[in-house]
Amino acid sequence: MSDDATAFVPGHITGFFSAHPDDDPAVAGSRGAGLTLSHGVTVTVEPAAESVVCLDGEVVEMPPVADVLQRLGVSATVRAESELPLGAGFGVSGAMALGTALAANSVFGCARSENELVTVAHEAEVRAGTGLGDVVAQARGGMPIRVEPGAPAYGRMDGIPARPRVEYVAFGGLSTAEILSGDTTTLTAAGEAALGELRTEPTLERFVAESRQFARDADLLTERVEAALEDVRDGGGDGSMAMLGETVFAVGTGLSDAGYDPESCRVHAAGATLQRE
């Protein structure tokens, strides 16, 4: 058992999705597609008598992280440093849950496989209502397509073979829990349609176009997001909205060309990884 362990988990922007709830949190999940980001969350786990979770130096309540520690039967101090804002559609809570699972497994010698750790983190996210598809996407890296929902034993993944530069501007948060607990019929129909289209042509361009169509059809665009997307299109670029946050993303230099001052990163080649051992 080493003193501590650190994992890096890429951020994840979902472009479109359909919700597939189930009583079994390993079966529950979402279908859809997104981008994992080279900007992400670094999670360090250190054994402690009582579990405490810190995000960027502040003690926070983070039910999925507490759940992961409990399921692994350990108590620890979890320190997360995030390059991405919480609650704005970047999968920060999923990243914290998955990073905690990987780092705790290493530091406490839990001897779980990667699929087992992904399952523990996925279930914790589903139970907390904070996400349905981020964890499996963040475990994979790249531009993940969630072909079938759920943890690795149930889900099925594919990917778009592209690794573009990504720009984003986060205006604010949207409550994932609130939207997922409401009526998701329209959203899910739009998400299923987008996935069908993307699978006929799994390219970056089609992903962005289907994401834009989904945001409109699912009626999730806010005024600020709609205006920014119009600016990006006027500037000759293309982008869409991060699900679920008041966040606009564009590929290449779409947002900076449109006069915005975005953060920029790339699609991340790898999934969540231990930093050192």
Next chain:
Amino acid sequence: MSDDATAFVPGHITGFFSAHPDDDPAVAGSRGAGLTLSHGVTVTVEPAAESVVCLDGEVVEMPPVADVLQRLGVSATVRAESELPLGAGFGVSGAMALGTALAANSVFGCARSENELVTVAHEAEVRAGTGLGDVVAQARGGMPIRVEPGAPAYGRMDGIPARPRVEYVAFGGLSTAEILSGDTTTLTAAGEAALGELRTEPTLERFVAESRQFARDADLLTERVEAALEDVRDGGGDGSMAMLGETVFAVGTGLSDAGYDPESCRVHAAGATLQRE
């Protein structure tokens, strides 16, 4: 369509495996476990009137690469630069097939998904008899466990959550095609036993121990490999033999501690990736 595209594919050392042939090359494959390496193969594809394949500046016959190009319906110059020797158990032919699929898809706008490209490369390797499990492992990265054999539509993968330093010494080649076309009954029984043990405790240490046991049980150790492994054990380290090559690998500093002058790299966090677009 851009002028050329480049992909990096990590090397892959199989520690143990069982062979699962099938008339359908997408169903055929191997179960087992291994290490993907930060040393690998960089493959550049450029459209050409007639297909030519070069490895480290020399024109080579490489049936899996020719097969990939043909299945994608394109002709191209393929230039591969390898940090690893061919035919010594590092999955160089699989890397060339997979790198060609990814780069050709990008340069010719084939609009295939990652799973489709992995399938094209896996089938090409199986048809050529040069490998059964390298391609799916190299597409995944990390320390892949091949739980079920075959291309993504049939196979199932897991992983060992570890990313150690890896050292290796390559004494020479063994013919994968020759061994795979012979009687694989003993080998496959040993591989299945090793996989069962690893899955009860999916750790780095167990992987190396099961790999050593497999090499002995499957009667694949050459004299030079056996002597080197003894030296590593005498030096306090642990290692095994790369399947299939006359190559010894050790984790950490096992080979240098034993007085060898090994190459050293790390387990690679990512699977095969496009380098730029």
